Amino acid sequence: MLADTLTAKERESLEEKEETGGEGEKGQEEDEKEVKEEKSEDEEEGGDKGKEEELEELKAQVLQLLLELEETREVSQRHEESFMELQGLLEEERLASAHQAESFTRQIQRLQAQLRSVQEEMDSLEEEKESELEEVQQELRSAQEEVLMLQQAAEEAAAERENDIASLQEELCRLRAELQRLHATTAEYELEVTTLRAELSMKSHSTLTQGLKGELAELQQLYDCSQRERAALEQELQRCKNCTRQSEPPVLSIPFIGMIVIVALIWCWWEELAS
Template sequence: MDGFRLPPVIEEVLDSSDELCELKTEQPTMLADTLTAKERESLEEKEETVGDGEKGQQEEEKEVKEEKSEDEEQGGAKSEEEEVEDLRAQVIQLLLELEETREVSQRNEESFMELQGLLEEERLASAHQAESFTRQIQRLQGGRAASCPLRLQNTHRHTLCLSPAAQLRSVQEEMDSLEVEKESELEEVQQELRSAQEEVLVLQQAAEEAAAERENDIASLQEELCRLRAELQRLYATTAEYELEITTLRAEMSMKHRNSMPPGDVTQLQEEVVSLTDERQTLTTNNQQLSNKVEQLQQQRDERDDMYLAVRGEGGTEHQRDVQMKVDTYITLSQSEHQDLDSCSVQKDICSSELNVLKVQLRQAEETSQKVQRECDGLKDELAELQQLYGRSQRERTVLEQELQCCKAELQRLVGRKSQNCTRPSEPPVLSTPFIGMIVIVALIWCWWEELAS
């Protein structure tokens, strides 16, 4: 009771239960006292009636009865204490159940209030719709009431010109038509009201279904949340177990590594590690050579591009020179036109020959430029192939480094196993799968090296 504070209702109930228990404990003690007094009186009377020879027996019986009464009192007190404790536990359990039921009732009241609010909103909406419908009906009735006097006035004017029998017939026909119109309009209004009521009912059903679906969704979400919490707790427990296993395994590995290892295995493993590091260095040198080759090819491509641009520039300057020469010859020809026709023909021949020479030079320059372009394209293709080869070698290098790390780990594990196997030399040596895998990896590295060398 001192460890945690209970609600006031629980404390009152517990106080009342304590009082009842005290009353119960007092009543049997009083009964025991009265019974012992009566027994003592009866025994004294018997002692007076019986002779002196029977006094010893009566005293013994007295002692036996007193012992029995004391045992009964102790047993009754113990049983009453147990009953009191059971009653207290039952009272606490009942009070806890009462609190749970109160919480459930509060939740139900909250949900009921929400549903009541939704129903009130729907009622207000239906009331607004009914008001709008009544207003429409009143408007329709007012329009009909306004139209009826106009029609009656028209019929009255029309009937003034007719005979009384014809006037009566026309008035009756007009009244019949008005009654038919009123009945049809009333039927339409009643149908509209029915449809509105049906819509209200449909909306109420939809609201109830939505509330039920919402409650179902909430219940399913709560179940899902409880399940996820249980899974989380299970995962936490498993992680704790795995962490404990990891720590134990690490401790075991450290203890195994601390133990002495045979020198032959250590030297063999060191030699294997050295060989693997040498292979790694050779692979790195090969990759460096490939990268240098790629750089050289890039430099050659840049030089050829520069040569192509220079050749193209020289072709352009030669073309300008030829054009200038043409212009000069044309000027000279125009100046010497009036002097001699023979010289003109000679100059024309010279110009044609120069033009032919220029055309040949242009063709040669174009051919050289095309050749240079082809060489550039070929160099680009070679560079792309070399880049692909370099990337492939880099990928293979990373794969080999990963395999080397795996081999190192396997070697370390084998060292641990061999240190364990040293304690039991009676077993025959067996090749393990990691050792075979290491041999296969070394063979693959050797094949790859041969391909690169070829």
């Protein structure tokens, strides 16, 4: 390296000499010789000083480079230690992340299993609720059908009851009229009996006494019979009133029919007697 440096300086001096020589060609030859001698001496002295300075500079540069290399080694060592520390931390973090990921995976699997179990329970409950809902809907339809049937039956029963009530009211009116007629007939019978008794007391010594007594006895029997029939008719009327309250169909009793027959016979006999 020093040879290269000296060679470069020599080259510079030669170039300077060549330039100076070019200019000295115009001057005197003596001046050129003196100048050449002086320059050669100066170059020898300057060359020795330059070599020493270059050596000092090179030593300083080497020391600086050594110091920088030492610092670089220290920095590299610190960086290597930091790298190893970071690598250890990274490995620990990786292991922790792996353990955490494994733990998360187990938790996810457990939660997925619980979710499947809950989903199955939900499906089972949903099917059960749907079945119960279908049963309730079926029961509701059956109840609605029964309600409709009961409504129809109630309407029919109400119509029948209204018909029965109307029939009972008609029968009651007829029985009241018949009872009033029987009361009038009874009053006539009582009046006839009173008249016959009066005639019997006036004609006690007549030849018709025996016949009037027989007629009187017969009329007395008819009167008693009519009284019994009237009582039966009143009972039948009361029963019809009770039936009207209870919405029962009217029923004609056998005594009532017998009473009507007896009343008709009395009426016929009375017509024959009056004629």
